Amino acid sequence: MTGQSLNAETRARLETVSVASLATLLFKRGLRNQVIQNVRPVAPKGRNMVGPAFTLRYMPAREDRNTLDVFRDPEHKQRKAIETCPPGHVLLIDSRKDARAASAGDILVSRLMMRGAAGIVTDGGFRDAMRIGELDIPAYHQRPSSPTNLTLHEAIEINGPIGCGDAPVFPGDVIVGDDDSVIVIPAHLADEIAEEAVEMTAYEDFVIEQVRAGASIIGLYPCTREAHRTAFEQWRKARGR
Amino acid sequence: MTGQSLNAETRARLETVSVASLATLLFKRGLRNQVIQNVRPVAPKGRNMVGPAFTLRYMPAREDRNTLDVFRDPEHKQRKAIETCPPGHVLLIDSRKDARAASAGDILVSRLMMRGAAGIVTDGGFRDAMRIGELDIPAYHQRPSSPTNLTLHEAIEINGPIGCGDAPVFPGDVIVGDDDSVIVIPAHLADEIAEEAVEMTAYEDFVIEQVRAGASIIGLYPCTREAHRTAFEQWRKARGR
Amino acid sequence: MTGQSLNAETRARLETVSVASLATLLFKRGLRNQVIQNVRPVAPKGRNMVGPAFTLRYMPAREDRNTLDVFRDPEHKQRKAIETCPPGHVLLIDSRKDARAASAGDILVSRLMMRGAAGIVTDGGFRDAMRIGELDIPAYHQRPSSPTNLTLHEAIEINGPIGCGDAPVFPGDVIVGDDDSVIVIPAHLADEIAEEAVEMTAYEDFVIEQVRAGASIIGLYPCTREAHRTAFEQWRKARGR
Amino acid sequence: MTGQSLNAETRARLETVSVASLATLLFKRGLRNQVIQNVRPVAPKGRNMVGPAFTLRYMPAREDRNTLDVFRDPEHKQRKAIETCPPGHVLLIDSRKDARAASAGDILVSRLMMRGAAGIVTDGGFRDAMRIGELDIPAYHQRPSSPTNLTLHEAIEINGPIGCGDAPVFPGDVIVGDDDSVIVIPAHLADEIAEEAVEMTAYEDFVIEQVRAGASIIGLYPCTREAHRTAFEQWRKARGR
Amino acid sequence: MTGQSLNAETRARLETVSVASLATLLFKRGLRNQVIQNVRPVAPKGRNMVGPAFTLRYMPAREDRNTLDVFRDPEHKQRKAIETCPPGHVLLIDSRKDARAASAGDILVSRLMMRGAAGIVTDGGFRDAMRIGELDIPAYHQRPSSPTNLTLHEAIEINGPIGCGDAPVFPGDVIVGDDDSVIVIPAHLADEIAEEAVEMTAYEDFVIEQVRAGASIIGLYPCTREAHRTAFEQWRKARGR
Amino acid sequence: MTGQSLNAETRARLETVSVASLATLLFKRGLRNQVIQNVRPVAPKGRNMVGPAFTLRYMPAREDRNTLDVFRDPEHKQRKAIETCPPGHVLLIDSRKDARAASAGDILVSRLMMRGAAGIVTDGGFRDAMRIGELDIPAYHQRPSSPTNLTLHEAIEINGPIGCGDAPVFPGDVIVGDDDSVIVIPAHLADEIAEEAVEMTAYEDFVIEQVRAGASIIGLYPCTREAHRTAFEQWRKARGR
Structure with missing residues (x-):
């Protein structure tokens, strides 16, 4: 269930098509819920985001486990996910559709960009959204959200299967985002x-x-x-x- | 209950006023729910959309009635509505406020524009929204939505009375949209x-x-x-x- | 419980920091709900809004108490609030998170700007939003909303404690807004x-x-x-x- | 704006009619929003609750102002409201429709019953709801909710005008509840x-x-x-x- | 598209099975949205409701078209639907999932019972719900709702295709309700x-x-x-x- | 992170106290979100449910992975969870608060009862709810829901950390339910x-x-x-x- 490499030709093709077209082709195969609902680009990029999914799951934060000093732990799963997401991959965060606290901010997204990731998606919200929109990496969320993620979210699992905006996401599924929305193509269907x-x-x-x-x-x-x-x-x- | 022609002078006047002003005048007459709630311009046009309402109603899609090949039927109501909406009219779609699947996409909206319609409004969402925003026709929706309309919607009736964003709409009512929102003026009140x-x-x-x-x-x-x-x-x- | 003056140095400092940073510092002190949820700039200003809170509370409108002629009363609380909000303050309106009718429009916001207010925030919506976005005063809301406020709101209290977007607001608390969101700093904590x-x-x-x-x-x-x-x-x- | 006495004959009459009938009569007079939305009896009593409104307003709780020891203050507004609600009156709590924390529990409702109140209504939820249902006092809420009110609510004002379930409530308005729902009759209309x-x-x-x-x-x-x-x-x- | 007769044997069989079982069999045939979402029995009857669908559609009420005297019209569609629903049929009302005003009350449901209908379902709410629960006819809704239907609903079409609780309903489809919920079986599949x-x-x-x-x-x-x-x-x- | 045994004395004590009291004691320790929001007993039992948490996580169902024949797999995680939940434990299901399809039905809950579980909780809904209510095992959910779980849910993980009704749940945490609601006590705090x-x-x-x-x-x-x-x-x- 770990990420698989994405065929270069397939990647090139997916850069030229719309999420709407992909949705229709998945619908034809009986897959009706692959669009990540209710996310939008932090800032439209005028080009597609394409890459295999690398995932991070959040659960509701218990206050005693989520004080500011948890970030001093080099193994903290939010930071670890940023530092281990493979180049060319898209980081998808399952924030349980809760945008009342941030999923991440501009420092983490900058680092992800530097590491060569293809993009980042949360079904919650980003803090520092204005600045994230200026970065050269596609980012999708529900709405800007300034409270630190610890307020409501605890990062609990890296690269397992998740839900994101009511869509099922398995690591290695191929993610495509355009200026309207984001879709999840099951890995085995990506080429065709x-x-x-x-x-x-x-x-x-x-x-x-x-x-x-x-x-x-x-x-x-x-x-x-x-x-x-x-x-x-x-x-x-x-x-x- | 069919559309009625809109007085040229009335149309010209409605192009110069705001939806907010119209809402106040309808409020004065006891009409409190004529603004279509929760829709916005796909892209602000800096000018008003004005025209009589031509309507299309969607119901929830039953899977066996809504496979991709239904579009091969030249009488399919979604396409028929596009091809019969009179020039100068606004096409309003009752999508039951459900934006999880598209109400229409850029091909249909382009055709509507070519046919001379005054605009299009859905209380759901459009696919290809970025491209629709670039067209020279005002379009209003809740949010971009890439899944094909068949995923959730079946076009069931052309030009009957509908609800759109919790507002009542009768064919021939006069629709006005500005860069903030859209309002429904009952036909008999439009001139005054x-x-x-x-x-x-x-x-x-x-x-x-x-x-x-x-x-x-x-x-x-x-x-x-x-x-x-x-x-x-x-x-x-x-x-x- | 009336507004207190805001230290000039504190104001200057708050103009240079992000709401996200402020949220983290309040979180550190155990305050987790100070960000006003689900509001955004009518138009991003590229600079911070900073000022002590001056508040206005709306309750649900009873039709017989909220006809258009109530605005002829020079003491009407909505207009009174606009005319009494002190220069440098931010006017916060508790609209019970209901954006189906307007909280205010461009005439009132223009007057507020002329009177030197630092900004205006509602957890509902503004009418004439496009025009408000062009004014030289920061304004935050949920979404544009054209119906007159009388449709759903009655202005009932000036400068008492309120809720705004699920955040507690006391007159004199220090309000900071950036291009992402708005936060409420309890007055006694503002300097530190x-x-x-x-x-x-x-x-x-x-x-x-x-x-x-x-x-x-x-x-x-x-x-x-x-x-x-x-x-x-x-x-x-x-x-x- | 304080409570006014309720005519004994009017009270007797209101004990024999349904909230649905009262809603129709208010509708006839142009009042369309007097039913408190989305509340139900904790336990149906088979008889009407009738009495003038006595109100309590909650605002969002700021953590530093709402620790458990605030209840040691004999002037705490939640307890004060219970101890000052006049016999025969109905206590209405504006909980901002938020039932994630309690509005009150069985001890307070028991005390209210002993003091001769006619009933209690919140647009949030009660804790100890099962036990409240067994008391000989009508109580209406959205759903049971066990967290202490301090978790989300701060009692801020006694007997001012409030919203309750989207209905406007002024102290002294006449409240009637049956086994379906609760309605607010403006004081001056109660007799007719x-x-x-x-x-x-x-x-x-x-x-x-x-x-x-x-x-x-x-x-x-x-x-x-x-x-x-x-x-x-x-x-x-x-x-x- | 008018109602069709329901095979007596099929009716008898459907009286003995659960909605859950029927949902599974429809799922097996690719129909995933036939359960009417978010409705429950006004009072559990301990027996199934079975009958072909007869429908009534509501649209948002425009105030000038929905004053109390419209009920004096013997052709008013709400009353007409009650008087024309065939014996043995289930009346389904599309209330756009809006329970803030009633879909019907005990007088109309009593009449429907006397006329031999098999049941009534709305995706809104009933007024006089307590009394409806005591009648010998199954009734399903979202929650009790006391305001007259004119407050928000205008009855606009009898026996056309509708949505009810997000399920598609065509006249003549076979409706089955048990003590948990209600399902819509497409007419042509009912026997098998x-x-x-x-x-x-x-x-x-x-x-x-x-x-x-x-x-x-x-x-x-x-x-x-x-x-x-x-x-x-x-x-x-x-x-x- | 696996379940731990629950002290017999602690269990006995927890059987005699209310969820409201437990919520207050956790609030005192800074834990404000331990009540599982928006669930209720399928049928009140008049006694507490007490036991360590055993968890099951659902993700959104992808249609090709969730056909009826998946249940023929003896390792299917939903059935496996039922067969491995230890006696005396409470099975908590993370259904992403989505009650549009069932989390489980009466056969599975009957089996769980026979195996000696202390109870079952989902933040979604149960099918066959009426029958589950008659079983001698406490069950909590949002509302009855008849569609098979495969319609929207795929069981993906047994006994990992989950969210349930916005509360954080770790395996081994102590779960207490009364006739109002359900609370999660962190394992290390249960005795005190x-x-x-x-x-x-x-x-x-x-x-x-x-x-x-x-x-x-x-x-x-x-x-x-x-x-x-x-x-x-x-x-x-x-x-x-």
């Missing part, structure tokens, strides 16, 4: 989904062009007319897609 | 409300000027002093309003 | 917290520099290694902090 | 509403009898047929109502 | 589901007996051991099931 | 808390007697008068407590 998504995106780009030129969506989206199919083939050839 | 709102806006513009010049709001807002009334009349004359 | 926060901020600025230069957070944040302590002392000296 | 409610109840009792005998509700409820009107008059005479 | 549920229930009754006699659930529930299968066959024979 | 709670309960029983005899709570609760202290000592002696 990525390939299919590229195809789907080509067709949708064609559709948008047609629609902007005045076409009706009936028969075009989805394609049920031979004429559209032919036009699309020519369009692809012309653009080398 | 529009006229009154222009008056009210003139006075409020005057008030803002006075306040920025140092005036107290007591006696000025609302106007209970003769001196303010006189000053306002002069102000109007000077500005031709 | 401000001083300590400046120290903490210096260290965190040092940490960020180290992290961006490639340092691990273990042993550095918090500081448990002598080497870091020494480096920090030199860093401070070099920067005169 | 009580009288009208008795009339309405007589008619509804007649209607129920007719319906159980097989009558259609059309024309009967509400009464639009002369025949029903006549039958009702005879029914009343026969029963002396 | 009923038959399968009787089988399933026989096995589960056997399992409960075995468990109470000390058996482990492993291999027994579900049945994966030949020995259990044989024992079950003998058990059935012995009991004639 | 139990002893103190018995003392506290004696005093509160004395207080209740005094109050019912007409005493004021001022000076009595808490005890600040010598006279009350003396009376209590005599009361204890007289009753042998």
Whole structure:
């Protein structure tokens, strides 16, 4: 159940498609709950976040176990997660959808960026959110939240299976985030989904062009007319897609 | 109960006033719930959306009735609504306030724009929200939502009475949206409300000027002093309003 | 229980630190609920809002007591609060976390700005939010809300103790807002917290520099290694902090 | 704004009618929010609670002001409210709809009962709820809640205007609770509403009898047929109502 | 899309099985959202409610369309629905999950009972709930709610497709309620589901007996051991099931 | 972090005190969040549930991993948890506060009872709740929920640290439930808390007697008068407590 390496071609493909397209392809396979609900980019990056999931689970904080000095422990799981998340991976935090205290702040996210992580997601909130938004690493949360994580959260497990925004996440699942939202692709489906998504995106780009030129969506989206199919083939050839 | 045409002068007036002013005028007539709660512009447009309501109602999706191939049906109600919403109208979708799946995406909203609609509103969420925000058509929702609408919604009725964000909407009611929110003006009140709102806006513009010049709001807002009334009349004359 | 003056040095210090740092220092003293939950800047100002609290409490509106003509009363508590909030203070409104109707609009906030207030916060919503965001006064709310406050709120008490976003607020407590959120510092702690926060901020600025230069957070944040302590002392000296 | 005495005849009448009937009569007068939302009897009593409102307001608890020893203060407002609520009155607690900590427990409610209060209502929860349910005093809350009130609530004001379950409550308003819910009748309307409610109840009792005998509700409820009107008059005479 | 008759044998079978069993059988067919969420019996009846769905849809009430005198209209849809719901059917009301105002009261439910309906369900609340609980007709709701339905609801459509507690309901679907909850069986599946549920229930009754006699659930529930299968066959024979 | 045995004397003491008293004693030690929020007895038992915690964690269900045949696996974690929970322990299920699908049903709870468990708690809901309420084992949940757990939950971990109703739970913590709610006592505090709670309960029983005899709570609760202290000592002696 540990993270697995992500095929370079698959990663490249996933950088070019939308979370919406991926959601439709997973829906087609009977997976209806893979979008992490109610998170948004701290600041839109204009590019996709892609990487295998590395996870951190929070449980409710018991006051006597979560005083400020716990951070002096070099093994504290929140800090440990930051220092062990592999480069290219996305750190996902299960904050039980509770944004009343922070999941992390700009120092930790800066460190994660320096270590080469692909991004960070919490279904809670980040403190120092304004500054995190300025960093060169995609970050997604529910809303800014300034109280220290110790107020409500205790980091309890690194890289186990978690829930994040009501989506199931297993370490090694492939995470994709765009400027709208974040989705969890089960590891074993990543390659085929990525390939299919590229195809789907080509067709949708064609559709948008047609629609902007005045076409009706009936028969075009989805394609049920031979004429559209032919036009699309020519369009692809012309653009080398 | 079908849409009615909107007086050109009324439309022009409604383009110059705020939803807040309209809400106050409806409140004065005993209508307290006409603002669509908890929706916001996908991207602020800096101008008002105005048009009669054309509606679409969603019900919870039953899985066997909502597989991807339903979209191949040229009569599918979601697509049909897009293709039949009259130019100049606003399409309002009753998504039961559920933003966990999309109400529509950028292809459909692009088509709606091409067909000349005045705008689109859902009390759920749009997928491809970033792209919808770039289109030249006002769109309002709760939050971005990437899963396909089939995941949770079945389009069941076109242009009947609906609820949208806890507001009652009848086809033909006049919808106005600004950069803050969206309001539903009952069709039979639109002309008189529009006229009154222009008056009210003139006075409020005057008030803002006075306040920025140092005036107290007591006696000025609302106007209970003769001196303010006189000053306002002069102000109007000077500005031709 | 009336407002007390805020030490100029403390005010200056609080303008340079983050709400997150202040939250940690209050947490250290056993105060875990001082951040006003679920409010955000109407528009980020890039500078802190600092001032003693001046409060206004709303209760649910009974229709017969809240018709539009109540605003003709020069003693109406909403308007009175605007006209009596002392310069340099922050007006905090207890709207019972209900944003379905406005707490105030741009005319009142403009007047408050002209009177020299330091800012305004509601745990409900503002109408005319787009315009309030353009004013030169920090304002925080849950979300834009266009219905007049009379729809749901009756202003009932000026400058008593209130709840705001689940935080306790006493008149004279020191309020600090940054681009993420707002916090309530009990009046008697303001001076010592401000001083300590400046120290903490210096260290965190040092940490960020180290992290961006490639340092691990273990042993550095918090500081448990002598080497870091020494480096920090030199860093401070070099920067005169 | 202090409690006023409740007419004995009005009290007697209000003991015989349902909260639903009272809600309809207030609705007729434009008052739509007088039912205290989301509270229920701790244990149904099979009789109405009737009395003028005596209020207690809670604000969010700041930890340093709410340690267990505050109860040693004979002036602590929670205990003071219990000891000063006049006989025949109903104590209403504004707990900001937060039932995560108790509003009161069985010792205080027992004392209130001994002092002759007519009942107690909180929009939060009671601890020792099972035992409170066995006492001979009506009590209404959201749900049982065992944590001491100090955990989240500080009693801050006795007998001022409050919100309770989103309803406005002024001291002296007349409170009526049945086995379903609780309603707030503005003091100045109590006599006329009580009288009208008795009339309405007589008619509804007649209607129920007719319906159980097989009558259609059309024309009967509400009464639009002369025949029903006549039958009702005879029914009343026969029963002396 | 109108109601269809329910096979007598199917009805009889559905009276003997639990909603939980039915939910499992629908889950097996890919239908995961057929239980009406968050409703409970007004008073447990100790027997199942079974019948085809007859529906009523509410939309948000606009104040000028929902004054008390609308009930004088013999065609008012709420009253009309009561008077036209066919005997043996269950009336389901889509109240948009809003229990702040009533969906119906004891007079209407009494009439429905007299007309031979099989039951009534709302995803809102009933007024006069205590009295409805005493009637000889199963009724399910979220919680008691005393305000008249006009406060928030306008009855707008009879016997169309609706959502109820997030479940999709089409007229003629078969509704089953037990003392825990209510489920919607698509009309075309009712016969086969009923038959399968009787089988399933026989096995589960056997399992409960075995468990109470000390058996482990492993291999027994579900049945994966030949020995259990044989024992079950003998058990059935012995009991004639 | 595995369960530890519970001192017999401590268990006996905890059977005689209320969750409210225990909550106060934990509050005194700075632990404010140990009550499991928003759960209630499926059916009140009139006696306490006491035992060390044995835990089960659910994560969101991915459809392809949670088909009905997973229960054929003798190692399925839900069933395994039932078969391994030690006698005298309380099984606590972290259902992420999601009651839209069941956490367990009557067959599993019956088996747990047969195996000698002290009780079961979920922050979700039970199916077959009516029948579970009739079993001789205390069970607590949010509300009845008929859909199979596979609809939303995957059992992922046995006896690790969890959150339950926003309370932190470690295996071996001592769980106490009464007819109002359930509390989590950290293992290392159980003995001293139990002893103190018995003392506290004696005093509160004395207080209740005094109050019912007409005493004021001022000076009595808490005890600040010598006279009350003396009376209590005599009361204890007289009753042998």
